[in-house]
Amino acid sequence: MELPFAEPYKIKVVEPLRRSTREEREAWISESSYNLFKLRSEQVFIDLLTDSGTSAMSHNQWSEMMLGDESYAGSASFFKLKEVINKMLGMPLFVPTHQGRAAENLLFSAMLRKGDLVPGNAHFDTTKGHIEFRNAIAVDCTIDEASDTGLYHPFKGNIDLEKLEKVLRENPREKIPLCLITITCNTSGGQPVSMKNIKEVSSLCKKYGIPVFFDAARFAENAYFIKTREEEYAARDIDEIVLEMFSYADGATMSSKKDAIVNIGGFLACRDEKLFERISMYCILYEGYLTYGGLAGRDLAAIAQGLKEGCSFDYLESRVKQVEYLGRLLKNYGVPIQEPTGGHAVFVDANKMLPHIPREEFQAQSLAVELYLEGGVRGVEIGALLADRDPKTRENRYPRLELLRLAIPRRVYTVNHIEYVAACLGNIYERRDSIRRGFKIVREAPIMRHFTVELERC
Numbered sequence: 398m399e400l401p402f403a404e405p406y407k408i409k410v411v412e413p414l415r416r417s418t419r420e421e422r423e424a425w426i427s428e429s430s431y432n433l434f435k436l437r438s439e440q441v442f443i444d445l446l447t448d449s450g451t452s453a454m455s456h457n458q459w460s461e462m463m464l465g466d467e468s469y470a471g472s473a474s475f476f477k478l479k480e481v482i483n484k485m486l487g488m489p490l491f492v493p494t495h496q497g498r499a500a501e502n503l504l505f506s507a508m509l510r511k512g513d514l515v516p517g518n519a520h521f522d523t524t525k526g527h528i529e530f531r532n533a534i535a536v537d538c539t540i541d542e543a544s545d546t547g548l549y550h551p552f553k554g555n556i557d558l559e560k561l562e563k564v565l566r567e568n569p570r571e572k573i574p575l576c577l578i579t580i581t582c583n584t585s586g587g588q589p590v591s592m593k594n595i596k597e598v599s600s601l602c603k604k605y606g607i608p609v610f611f612d613a614a615r616f617a618e619n620a621y622f623i624k625t626r627e628e629e630y631a632a633r634d635i636d637e638i639v640l641e642m643f644s645y646a647d648g649a650t651m652s653s654k655k656d657a658i659v660n661i662g663g664f665l666a667c668r669d670e671k672l673f674e675r676i677s678m679y680c681i682l683y684e685g686y687l688t689y690g691g692l693a694g695r696d697l698a699a700i701a702q703g704l705k706e707g708c709s710f711d712y713l714e715s716r717v718k719q720v721e722y723l724g725r726l727l728k729n730y731g732v733p734i735q736e737p738t739g740g741h742a743v744f745v746d747a748n749k750m751l752p753h754i755p756r757e758e759f760q761a762q763s764l765a766v767e768l769y770l771e772g773g774v775r776g777v778e779i780g781a782l783l784a785d786r787d788p789k790t791r792e793n794r795y796p797r798l799e800l801l802r803l804a805i806p807r808r809v810y811t812v813n814h815i816e817y818v819a820a821c822l823g824n825i826y827e828r829r830d831s832i833r834r835g836f837k838i839v840r841e842a843p844i845m846r847h848f849t850v851e852l853e854r855c
């Protein structure tokens with residue numbers, strides 16, 4: 398008999414969870430204006446809002462925290478992290494930042510001007526926010542297969558080279574400061590980008606003289622998918638794959654709250670010294686001195702250790718298989734999901750699940766609220782609410798997909814938790830025809846409204 402996969406770690410510290418009744422949840426979600434971000438964590442039983450900063454650190458990471466060097470300048474913890482970034486990613490220059498979006502802020506402050514274009518695969522929401530805040534344009538060149546949730550494609554994060562070349566050809570070079578590849582592509586469902594695609598995008602950009610940057614939050618999961626889905630890489634180590642991936646990039650922003658398995662932190666790495674000088678100026682202005690960048694020394698040490706653990710094949714396998722397992726259970730219940738499942742999350746196709754709720758009434762948000770009411774499980778809407786309004790027309794934007802994302806924190810939940818979540822959605826699927834009321838917006842912010850939006854039942 399083939400042995401089933403099992404987590405390559407055991408639990409040393411536990412945090413109690415409190416279950417709640419449906420009546421309690423009805424009251425809490427209504428008090429929260431049907432925005433799951435407004436719930437208190439005690440009101441949530443299983444929290445799949447995000448895998449960002451919610452992962453469990455290892456005992457080695459906690460030991461590194463104790464060894465953290467809190468010197469303002471030249472901290473030993475900084476040099477520990479520097480060594481890992483230099484060796485594992487092959488990036489010579491970097492500054493720490495307090496999280497991923499801070500790295501984006503530094504990068505775009507240094508490189509982006511009003512009216513510029515930033516082509517890439519589907520940009521993450523904070524990335525898009527930073528681009529649009531500067532009156533520049535994020536151009537989504539993801540392959541069309543990514544928006545067909547039922548279609549199997551091993552690399553739905555790939556960039557369509559024709560779409561990309563059209564942008565590069567039809568716009569002056571100085572309007573395109575960089576091309577951004579998000580690995581894995583969070584917005585299209587935690588979907589990986591193949592090494593072949595990374596290589597091709599990089600050489601196309603080179604031809605036009607455009608630097609390539611990674612939004613590298615989940616680079617290790619991307620490397621795992623390359624190893625397991627791209628034949629030429631089957632026999633290669635994750636470390637080798639990571640190094641090759643980064644060899645095609647001129648730099649990277651990183652949210653360490655993802656694949657570096659820490660609760661806070663990020664960094665911005667690059668190769669070009671001139672660019673690094675500009676980045677350094679903004680780092681000191683916005684984040685802090687170059688050897689701490691808005692973090693404590695102990696955080697830098699934990700990131701260094703977490704980057705190594707995050708690239709272990711056994712860990713990555715158990716992580717991706719846990720996500721895959723949730724997807725398989727949901728499919729068995731008939732729940733429509735984005736296939737194949739991504740690295741960090743399962744995305745439920747709310748448009749297919751609740752087609753009788755009009756898109757104007759926020760299908761995926763309706764499903765998210767329903768899931769919370771059913772079992773105290775918190776997911777997140779990746780649909781029209783998240784898509785914000787068009788910056789020019791102020792009309793609601795309707796993305797191609799209306800998804801409920803169930804993001805799995807790293808090393809946190811057990812198989813029983815996963816089965817509980819699947820059963821909740823299975824129940825909702827059974828009674829899907831009776832769910833007929835969506836939501837309307839009562840109050841919203843001009844940008845990134847989903848965090849603070851207030852809703853009412855239609």
Ligand SMILES: *Cc1c(COP(=O)(O)O)cnc(C)c1O
Binds near residue numbers: 449498652
């Ligand atoms: C989380 C994330 C970011 C932003 O990082 P924060 O640490 O949350 O600021 C950027 N890009 C991607 C792909 C992410 O997943």
